[in-house]
Amino acid sequence: MKAAVVVFPGSNREHDVAAALERASGQAPKLVWHGEASLDDDYDLIVLPGGFSYGDYLRCGAMAAHSPITREIIHKANNGTPVLGICNGFQILTETGLLPGALMRNASLKFASRYVRMRVEAANTMFTSRYKPGQELVVPVAHGDGNYFADDATLDELEGEGRVAFRYVANDNPNGASRDIAGIFNAKRNVLGLMPHPENATDPLLGSTDGKPLFDSLVSALS
């Protein structure tokens, strides 16, 4: 599996996700600086990592969504290239319109860094095939703006089409997200955005390994 992790100024979890991808696939992904002219055509996976792109001084992800390299990512995503956006990456994906809705300030108005429980809502995708439907995972979150919002029609559509990927377990929603949504797919299911950090739950020494099957799923689908 040949993966690209796109690094914007202010990205800061690129090494974490690169390590998780390498652990799963045995192959180090390429860290691609946003200023590089273009993305090669033969990437099997594009990852937008966590962080504070451009300081998130405008809405989170809003600046990165207009970066030249992002135009190319949108184009490739629309042509079927798998794209994974984690945390700030999810925020960028909603700002580009590849995923619907928006990520608002946490309902607590505070940064939330802790382990949460979330449930696998769709186990039949290239991102989640190694999970069992309904499986409960323990993964860390670390964000100030993870409060997923969309209007009811959009939420109904996401749920109706089985495009909710992960949902926080009741009473463990760290940010007030609508309908406890932690992650969603696009209509073609080649784009996944989620707030929690599966890449930080792949090493037994650090506690949970519940994030590892996500990367294993990608390896088995894309290698």
Added chain:
Amino acid sequence: MTPATLEQALDHGLSADEWKSILRILNRAPNFTELGIFSVMWSEHCSYKSSRVHLRTLPTKAPWVIQGPGENAGVIDIGDGQAVIFKMESHNHPSFIEPYQGAATGVGGIMRDVFTMGARPIAMLNALRFGEPHHPKTQHLVSGVVAGIGGYGNCMGVPTVAGEVNFHRAYNGNILVNAMCVGLARTDKIFLSAAKGAGNPVVYVGSKTGRDGIHGATMASAEFDDASEEKRPTVQVGDPFTEKLLLEACLELMATDAIIGIQDMGAAGLTSSSCEMADKGGSGIELDLDRVPCRETGMTAYEMMLSESQERMLMVLKPGREAEAEKIFRKWELDFAIIGVTTDTRRLVLTYKGSVVADLPVSALADDAPLYERPWQEPKRAAPLGPVPAPKDIGEALVTLIGSPDLCSRRWIYEQYDTTIMGNTVQRPGGDAAVVRIEGTTKGLALKTDVTPRYVEADPYMGAMQAVAETWRNITAVGATPLAITDNLNFGNPQRPEVMGQFVLAVRGIGDACRALDFPVVSGNVSLYNETNGQAILPTPAIGGVGLIADVSRQATLAFKAAGETILVLGETKGHLGQSLYLRELLDREEGPPPPVDLKVERRNGEFVRSLIAAGRATAVHDISDGGLLIAVAEMAMASGIGAELRLPANATPHAFLFGEDQARYIVTVRSAEADAIMAAAARESVPVLRLGMTGGSAISVANKQTPLSRLRDAYEGWLPKLMSAA
């Protein structure tokens, strides 16, 4: 240039004697810009003029110390060509005036100190002190400081892994915000600040210079009064995004060999960085201020030299390497300007708009800054402790204590800090010490800050020894070998002999403890004048310690692991209640001497515990400190959900035994089949050991009294969120 006057010097915080020294050194009156430069370089904050004499007595050497105090941070060797670079620094005054930005820029400043030496920051810690919980400012200050620390550290992508917090009325007018940064470097890639050689380009990188933070160092060197809030414009504004770019750009340039010397612009900005670099390099520096990247138009030389705008660095490059360096900083969209050159004149010469605006001997600003042996007196010794009544009910006393300000859960705070980023945090906040793996190895660092200010107030010498001993003990309790410390000495006005006495004795206590424990001081920071309207803080010498575990999978944690294990107390329990939290929280008394520290015993007991952990024989370990033995057991139980049944020794006074704060003690659980053998081994090493009870159930059971864990947890987890949600 119009000569400055004595009145202007006094306004700048210089004394009349210091003004006379300046006239003598220059053989003329300084101009206004030069006066500004003197005032910041000779401020307490930059010159350490009251503390240097005493700091020189601290032990700073060990075979594993690569760089002791005097550089941006201390450096120790952890084997395999790897070095750990760390330091703790205060941002007390600005954080009281503007808590978010004060704390944020404190974090940014200490990170720059560490990456300026070539290290990538891998962990942050903080030691915080606030006023009384219900003081009208406390809630605002806690919320602003915590958000500021998180806001900066989270954006930088460095985990905040440990810390400590106290509340006491002595901090009502002066909170303490001490931040510690720990970084990792190669031993052959450590960068120092000396600007060696003549004719080398002096380069400015990072953010532009604005009018923010002018006179920050001077503010940090004065007491507060009721008008201190008017000083808000002297607080700098942080931009962690730019610092993240600066970090990456600096590390990228440091991978080459283009840099001769590098120094961050912290307190006193361009002035102190250029003076210190020239002083250490034995050189001079000429700066052309027309080339300094400015955020605002019309800035004067004085403003540029005194600005404390954040996220800036000064470097001296090898000649001919400018283009290579510039390319890297442009890639990261940062300012890059060649603003001067090194000389062999030993003078700092500034030109602006075609004329010389300052011309000063470097040595007068740095090494020859005033040095004071301030008069000091022995502080009054605390009177012996009178009788201490027993509580009506041990279980109720436990619930009260576990839900008290200094013992309750810090979850509300640390859940605002990113603790998992970088994927190496093996032990997160809540344990005795944080454990952070060194990526790509089995090694781990154990990190912790400690001090118990009420002990230091009651006996500065003993209290400071205790701070070092507790840091050492916490690092030991996770299985690591303690290697070195950084200290952050927070005190009141050194011109008062009783405050100076606290300082002098505390430094002695730190020195003696560090010598006895082979735990040298490699970096530090002094923050004086922490007082408002003549009311000083509790003396607070915060100690930040670093230890090493060879195999991080062999670490110990404090949570009980299984029911039916034997609970041992290692170390002797005499039931010392002087200055205990039992006394303060239940009886409203702050009395008596602090618990005595015996460093030989501390070391003997700690080494035994570490050997148990290394051999895999200790299933859970927790040091006994604030609140005493029963609090330690309760914390181990709450962390696991497994209760404990304890038996008191026949001759013990229950409340003294359970809540006394005797030192050099640990709670250790062991598999019950091994208990006898381990007790025998302890006895062979002359380590006092006591069988305290067994793990199991869902309550703490002692003296025929059961306290359910759920009740303890409600009290423990409830206090801080309740304080912070109060309208």
